Amino acid sequence: MLERLNQAMEHIERHLDQTIDVAELARIAVTSEYHFRRLFSALAGMPLSEYLRRRRLTVAAADVMAGERSLLDVAVRYGYTSTEAFTRAFRAVHGVGPGEARRTGATLRAQPRMSFRLIIEGSSSMRYRLVEKDAFTVAGRKARVPMVHEGVNPAIAAFIRSIDPETVRRIEELSDQEPHGLVSVTDDIDPSRAQGTELDYYQAAVTSAAVPEDMQSLSVPAGTWAVFESVGEFPKTLQYMWRDVYTQWFPSNPYQSRPGPEILRTELSADGTTAEAEIWIPVERIPG
Known part of the structure; x- marks a missing residue:
């Protein structure tokens, strides 16, 4: 199960600049979409939607700071329909807007990519x-x-x-x-x-x-x-x-x-x- 979950996590990383179909993630993990969401939330400590948002905006921040694309291009690449929507989401994660971050080189927050492993403690039975x-x-x-x-x-x-x-x-x-x-x-x-x-x-x-x-x-x-x-x-x-x-x-x-x-x-x-x-x-x- 955990190996399949990690395959789904790899799929997320390859498609952060595309629409991610949760049903496809569940298929990779060989489980139902309902259970995939529940299991992910328990293992990750946050809902899947929140993880996807944070990872997208972590990767998007690298594009913002590189300065090779306009802010609108970066916004559209990561699924936002306007610079205003992108700015609100960016600020919610990083505490600063993308324009200001690009101008000042502000300190940003990163959401590391996740992988899962099972720790067997053996101290008690369930x-x-x-x-x-x-x-x-x-x-x-x-x-x-x-x-x-x-x-x-x-x-x-x-x-x-x-x-x-x-x-x-x-x-x-x-x-x-x-x-x-x-x-x-x-x-x-x-x-x-x-x-x-x-x-x-x-x-x-x-x-x-x-x-x-x-x-x-x-x-x-x-x-x-x-x-x-x-x-x-x-x-x-x-x-x-x-x-x-x-x-x-x-x-x-x-x-x-x-x-x-x-x-x-x-x-x-x-x-x-x-x-x-x-x-x-x-x-x-x-x-x-």
Whole structure:
């Protein structure tokens, strides 16, 4: 898997001055476009779209500083329709406009090209199971919130605080199958996974029961789920598990993520310092 990912990265480097088709990158990596985006984001620590933007503007900066092409020519070469659009993007990455950079020889920021390798630490095993589930419903309260890559998501935190205890009790009573109890569900995530893009967030239960009129619901089709378990310091252990699923488990197993919601069940200790957690991720076996 990692060898194929690195072949896709090489394809990116050869086509930075052209339109890069994510479907073609996924084909090179022998996986789905959906899974390629998810895996790249986990491994690289940024969305694919952000990496492409940074790499293009890193390479474009070399053309700007060489002074052999006009700024418009450089802009068009790297996919920008005007010098104004190019200048805005250039400034966002480098902190200075291309014209000023060319005139003054300003210090610029580079996005190094990436390659991936798997580090086998061998210090712990990952607990997981595969579950075949019939179609079910997620029922509870929903909010549309922005994507936040690091730290607490304030929109989610505020949304959770806004749900009164009686509603929480009613949601929990709907739970009649795994994962049991009150769960956090994320769905309808922008394919770019860029900071600030929006997603649906549910405080909900997994159920086959009728959904009350004052609650929102999400119908989830039947399929295979990979369930990862962790016990330890909260939230550190849980955050490490998210990382390890994409950086270790997926590259080492013949599965890929498939479209669908991600579900998190967490049971905090009385003092809130430790937690037992399960992450449910929809998966499918890689063909072949």
